[in-house]
Amino acid sequence: MRTDYVHGYTPAETRRLSDQAQTLADLLHGGLEYAPGTRVLEAGCGVGAQTVQLVDRHPGIELVAIDISEESLARAKERVEARVEWRCADLHELKGEQFDHIFVCFVLEHLSDPVAALTSLRKLLRPGGTITVIEGDHQSAFFHPRSTAADAVIQCLVDLQAEAGGDSLIGRRVQPLLQAAGYDDIRAEPRAVYADETLPHLVDGFTRKTFIAMVESVRDKALAAGLLTAAEWAEGIRDLERTAEPGGTFHYTFFRAVGRT
Template identity: 55%
Template sequence: MTQAYVHGYDPKEQTRLQDQAMTLVDLLHSDTAYPPGSQILEAGCGVGAQTVTLARNSPRASIVAMDISETSLAEARHRVMLEGLTNVRFQRGDILDLPFDPGSFDHVFVCFVLEHLKEPGLALQNLKACLRPGGTITVIEGDHGSAFFHPDSDAARAAIRSLVELQARTGGNALIGRSLYPLLRRAGYRQISVSPRTVYADAGKPEMVDGFTKRTFTAMIEGARQSAIREGIVEPAVFDRGVRDLYRTAERDGTFCYTFFKAVGTA
């Protein structure tokens, strides 16, 4: 997996990932738990934003958290250590060149990874090979085309599209959530189920407005400003107005809606 992570590795992005994980923990992970003694691979663990929840939800399972970035792995190790979790070990590895024997794991967990890959189907095939027969894969991805908000704004939509285009130019797909079923099916998985996980934020849900509308989604779009403008994807004035309009949806009369997709398949 040689392409760059489109959001970068600076401390602001690490904070955004943690904010996202904490805000969405129940929505995305409340139904993810593995039996005692299970061997779990978290492929693309990043800074450990999801790893902590996985380890807490399955305290008697053994988790291998893998990532290609040593910088991210160092942050993930630190986070897990601070939480006092002992059922995780870390390994550097490439999802397209896995360092594991066939059938090494009972379950695989992949969250917000496929969107960054040029060959997500190949990654899913590789992960299937390291699952024992009957093992499962859980995949969670977003879909930036699912964002709806009030007040509506052409500039905000242009800013979102600029990140979608930027990610496409690096070989990724920010709309991949809608494609999980066919991707898993073509990779050879069986008994596939996909469930939409919709975030809705308004003034009656201030924690979601702050944690998701402001600090997760809009912060993500805002972080793409320099790259999107440098690539000539969007005019600076349009992008800046779009970001202001996204923050406007976090005011008392605003609303914001976004859908993640969670898929489970059997090897």
């Protein structure tokens, strides 16, 4: 499950992932129940932003967290105090192991063949086990004031991720992906975020520190690729920032799907 992480492995990206996980904890994790004693695999744990939520919300689980980046795993170990079995590994290295549940969050968007990854993960689930997949869809971002310049910087992120072999619009197809990988009883649902000045925690935690920060992370790559000029980029970011000011609004949709073996 090799990835080309378009946002980069930087301290700023670690902060962004942490802000995102904390701000969206109830939205992304609400309703999930992993019983004590069950064996859970977090595939693609990164810097541990979602691992924190898993161990806090499901005490007593036996959690195995894997990632292909040693640097990310080191940061994850620093932030998670609970007992976790950490492994620097590709999911294909887990052949023969069995889990009751698998959790995959913001991983498939970076993979060139998500169906193959989901198929490999299905082989790790015990009969009746579940997989939970969470992904976003950048074309679900709409905002006020409207801005073609802001749309252009978002499109840079979409294009760069596609060039790297991923798909930042993958949220809309998590159900068919799970179906193609052979899962049963699939249930997918949208989980929308809306922020305006009456919801300052979401304006700061999501609009500014999650979404705008995510777009800004690809600035240098976008300019180097000639997708926009420096002036066009600055205009687009300024217009995105206006959506987080009084009178501005921002909407984004995540998709969460659960499948069974």
